[in-house]
Amino acid sequence: MRNITKISLALLSGLLIAAAWPTKGITALIFIAFTPLILLQDYIGTNKNNTKGNIFLLSFLAFLVWNSLSTWWIWNSTPAGSVAAILLNSSFMATTFYLYHLTRTKLFKNRNAYFLLIIFFLAFENLHLNWQLNWPWLNIGNVFSHNHSWVQWYEFTGVAGGTLWVILANIMAYQLLKSLLEKANEDIRKYAILFVLTIAIPLTISKIIYATYEEKGDDVEVVVVQPNIDPYHEEFVLSAAEIIDRNLELAAPLITSETRFVVSPESSIHENIWLERIGSYFSVKRLKAFSKNNGNIAYVIGASTLGMVPEGEEKDFAARKFYDAEKYYYSYNTALMIDSSDDIQYHQKSRLTPGVEMMPSWWILRPVKNLAIDLGGTVGTLKSEDKITLLDFESHKVASMICYESVFGCYVADFVREGADLLFVITNDGWWGNTPGHRQHFEMSKLRAIENRRDVARSANTGISGFINQRGDVIAETNYWEADALSNTMKTNKKMTFYSKYGDYLYRAASLVASLLICFSIVVIISKKER
Numbered sequence: 001m002r003n004i005t006k007i008s009l010a011l012l013s014g015l016l017i018a019a020a021w022p023t024k025g026i027t028a029l030i031f032i033a034f035t036p037l038i039l040l041q042d043y044i045g046t047n048k049n050n051t052k053g054n055i056f057l058l059s060f061l062a063f064l065v066w067n068s069l070s071t072w073w074i075w076n077s078t079p080a081g082s083v084a085a086i087l088l089n090s091s092f093m094a095t096t097f098y099l100y101h102l103t104r105t106k107l108f109k110n111r112n113a114y115f116l117l118i119i120f121f122l123a124f125e126n127l128h129l130n131w132q133l134n135w136p137w138l139n140i141g142n143v144f145s146h147n148h149s150w151v152q153w154y155e156f157t158g159v160a161g162g163t164l165w166v167i168l169a170n171i172m173a174y175q176l177l178k179s180l181l182e183k184a185n186e187d188i189r190k191y192a193i194l195f196v197l198t199i200a201i202p203l204t205i206s207k208i209i210y211a212t213y214e215e216k217g218d219d220v221e222v223v224v225v226q227p228n229i230d231p232y233h234e235e236f237v238l239s240a241a242e243i244i245d246r247n248l249e250l251a252a253p254l255i256t257s258e259t260r261f262v263v264s265p266e267s268s269i270h271e272n273i274w275l276e277r278i279g280s281y282f283s284v285k286r287l288k289a290f291s292k293n294n295g296n297i298a299y300v301i302g303a304s305t306l307g308m309v310p311e312g313e314e315k316d317f318a319a320r321k322f323y324d325a326e327k328y329y330y331s332y333n334t335a336l337m338i339d340s341s342d343d344i345q346y347h348q349k350s351r352l353t354p355g356v357e358m359m360p361s362w363w364i365l366r367p368v369k370n371l372a373i374d375l376g377g378t379v380g381t382l383k384s385e386d387k388i389t390l391l392d393f394e395s396h397k398v399a400s401m402i403c404y405e406s407v408f409g410c411y412v413a414d415f416v417r418e419g420a421d422l423l424f425v426i427t428n429d430g431w432w433g434n435t436p437g438h439r440q441h442f443e444m445s446k447l448r449a450i451e452n453r454r455d456v457a458r459s460a461n462t463g464i465s466g467f468i469n470q471r472g473d474v475i476a477e478t479n480y481w482e483a484d485a486l487s488n489t490m491k492t493n494k495k496m497t498f499y500s501k502y503g504d505y506l507y508r509a510a511s512l513v514a515s516l517l518i519c520f521s522i523v524v525i526i527s528k529k530e531r
Contacts, residue, residue, distance in 0.1 A: 001043055009036040010058040014065025021070045021138075022146040023439040030143050031199055034170040035177060037062055038117070041101050042174070045110035055101045060094035067093075070138060073435035081355045089135055096124040099518065106521045114171040118164055119517065122510030125163060129408060129507070132360035134351070136407055137440070140166050145443035148472035152209035153202065154450045155497040158409045160506035169198045215455075215470050217421065217491035220396060221258040222457045225250050226465040227268065228483035231430040240270040244283050247301070248290055250485040255294050259487070260394065265461040266302035266333070266403050266428045273334075275307040278344050284336075292340035298393040300400055302426045305334040305346070307383075318358070318383040330383035333357065335400040335426055337391040345392065348385035349402040351411055357382045388418045396421055396492055403427040407444055409451050409504070416452045416500040421492040423448060423456045430462035434480055438464060446472035451499045455490040 016033035019025055037059060044055050067086045074082035100120045104113050125139045136142075141162025144151040151162055172195040179187035227246045229235050235243075247264045255262070269283040278284060287299045309319045309328035319328040333349035352358040358381040391398040399415030399422070406412065406425045415423075425445055429438035442464040449456045449468045456468040466477030467488040478484040 001047075006040060006054070006058055007061065009040050010062040011065060013037045014062040015069075017062075017066040018069035020143055021066075021440075022143065022443050023436060025143075025146070027143060027147045027150070030140075030166050031169040032173045034117075034167060035173045037097065038114070038170060038174040039177065041097070041104070042110070042178075045101060045105045056094050056098040059097040060090055063090040063093040063097075066090075067138065070436075073432045073437035076433045076435060076437070077431035078356060084355065085135060088133065089138065092124065092128070096120050099514075103517045103521045106524050107517065114174075116517065117171065118167045119510050119514050121167060122160055122163055122507055123514035125160065126504060126507035126511045129410060129504070132358070133354050134408075135354065139163060142444060142447065145440070145447050148446045148450060149210045150203055150206050151447075152206040152213065152450060152471070154447060155209075155453055155499055157506060158413070158451050158499045158504055159447060160504055160510075164506065165198075165202055169195065172198045210471060213453075213471050215491045215493075216453065216495060217455075217493035219489045220260050220422070220492050221256065221487065221489050222261045222263065222422075222467075223251050223254045223259055223485060223487045224457050224459040224465050224467070225262065225264045226460060226463060226478050226482070226484045227265065228462050228481060229430075231428060231461065235267075235270070238270075240283055241286075243268060243270050244286050246483070248286070250483060252294075254485050254487040255297065256487075257295060258489075259294070259297055260396070261398070261422075261424075261457070262297055262299045263424050263426060263457055263459040264299070264301040265459045265465075266335075266426045267304060268301050268426075268461075269303035269336070271303075273303055273305045275305055275332075275346075278305075278336075278346075279342060284338060284344065287338040288340055291338060296340045298391075298398075299338045300391065300398065300424055300426065301336055301338070302402065302428075303334050303336050305332045305336075305348075306330065307332065316383075318381045320380050331380065332383055332385075333402055335391070335402055335424075337393065337398070337400070339393065345389075347389040347391060347400050347402070348383065349405060350385040351405040351408050352382055352384050353404045358384070388414050390415060390418055390420055398422045398424055400424045400426060401448075403429075403441075406441070406448060409448060409499075410507075412448045413452060413500045413503050416454060416496060417503075419494075421454070421494050422490060423452070423454045425456060425458040426460075427458070428461040429464075430460075438462070438480065442466070442477075446474070451497065453493055453495070453497050453500075455493070457488070457490060 013036040016029050020027055020030035020033055040058055041055055067090050074085055100117045104110055104116050128134055129136045139159055141159030144162050176191035176195050179191050225247050247268055251262045271281050271283050273281050291297050291299055307330045314328050318330055321328050335347045337345045391400055397419045399420035429441055432438055445456045445458055445468055449470055450472045453470045459465050463478050463480035467475040469475055476486050476488055
């Protein structure tokens with residue numbers, strides 16, 4: 001196989017995956033998109049005259065195309081960060097593919113064992129959900145967010161089930177292609193049937209679940225607000241009072257005697273609030289008065305907060321030193337819940353965006369920890385919350401996901417396991433402009449709704465805001481770049497799905513198997529060298 005052919009196959013794979021990706025993609029393409037890469041690995045693994053580096057470089061090219069075409073919009077908020085994210089993520093994916101190649105050739109002499117590709121990609125996605133360079137945006141199972149009726153069985157498997165489905169279908173597609181190239185008529189029929197069944201069976205099951213599922217839970221009326229404040233200009237010009245008033249003016253006409261919650265976006269309070277005296281700030285007092293005047297509703301809203309570092313924690317990676325004193329403080333991205341009482345509850349963002357809200361705390365990166373640039377205007381690593389905090393109001397327990405947190409299915413399931421019956425997402429997607437970024441982010445909330453069978457209320461600064469039911473259907477949504485507010489009656493489901501109970505068991509199992517396979521491969525390589 002000539003180099004130009006290899007490069008063309010790698011490019012084709014990257015283009016097909018990107019062409020399938022939400023929100024404008026043709027989702028069905030994903031079932032054949034990895035096939036050119038599988039073909040490349042099979043050829044290189046079988047022909048000993050190919051250098052080992054080929055498969056890494058070729059897969060890196062494919063993943064670079066996919067990452068670039070699907071997440072180029074990060075450039076709008078952080079140009080340098082977008083380049084780093086695309087290059088790093090492409091490298092991580094290429095390393096994963098190379099480990100598949102290495103294990104398959106060393107342990108199985110490149111015969112069969114295509115299942116290893118499933119194992120290694122599931123293990124990689126699990127890592128990408130849980131380490132400090134997390135970026136699960138492109139986890140393969142997310143591709144179905146735009147066709148959520150295809151994956152109603154995510155309530156059993158989570159997004160990992162979608163990754164398994166995609167790679168298995170691509171393995172069947174490659175076997176069919178191989179049979180066609182070899183003109184093996186019996187295998188052609190067999191793999192054609194297997195390819196069709198691999199797609200059709202999960203799809204049929206999902207359509208049946210979708211058609212028969214009924215919403216569960218009691219009714220609660222919620223209002224979501226989209227103030228539409230330009231994060232690059234207005235946000236730093238308008239006063240804290242003007243921003244709060246814009247939110248309240250949009251919400252007020254929709255509030256009825258049945259309304260229990262109003263939800264405003266991330267960072268809607270433009271005062272740096274010290275947690276030690278949280279009740280003394282203008283914005284908090286204004287929201288308390290609004291709650292009291294409207295039947296004691298609960299107002300969930302985003303804020304930037306600060307807190308003193310407890311004695312003994314001064315060496316914490318997120319601790320920031322005062323310029324004029326030998327004392328330290330933490331900076332948080334916070335969701336507040338305010339009603340007319342003196343009890344102000346809050347959830348601190350836990351899943352921080354690498355390079356934007358935090359730098360990894362690894363010793364090698366400690367000298368550059370202050371290079372993390374919070375889009376709110378501060379520099380340095382934010383402090384994350386190390387526990388699950390629900391917001392309690394009357395008989396309801398609310399999980400309020402702050403922006404990037406809504407991408408983590410396992411994390412959202414943790415809140416449901418603790419008793420959350422409603423999911424709120426508060427975000428400011430305006431940093432990305434009118435690009436696929438804010439639309440992809442909105443679509444992912446559909447998957448969280450399906451995984452946990454919970455209604456989702458989403459409040460975004462500049463869109464898209466809206467409501468999603470337990471089947472993942474969008475009940476109502478706003479337009480981009482319009483000030484607006486919506487009201488809807490949500491269901492407060494208290495039953496847990498299989499996924500809510502057991503989380504990412506597919507990811508955990510794959511990670512264990514992948515670790516063992518890598519160890520065995522290393523032993524085989526060392527043994528051969530000794531012999």
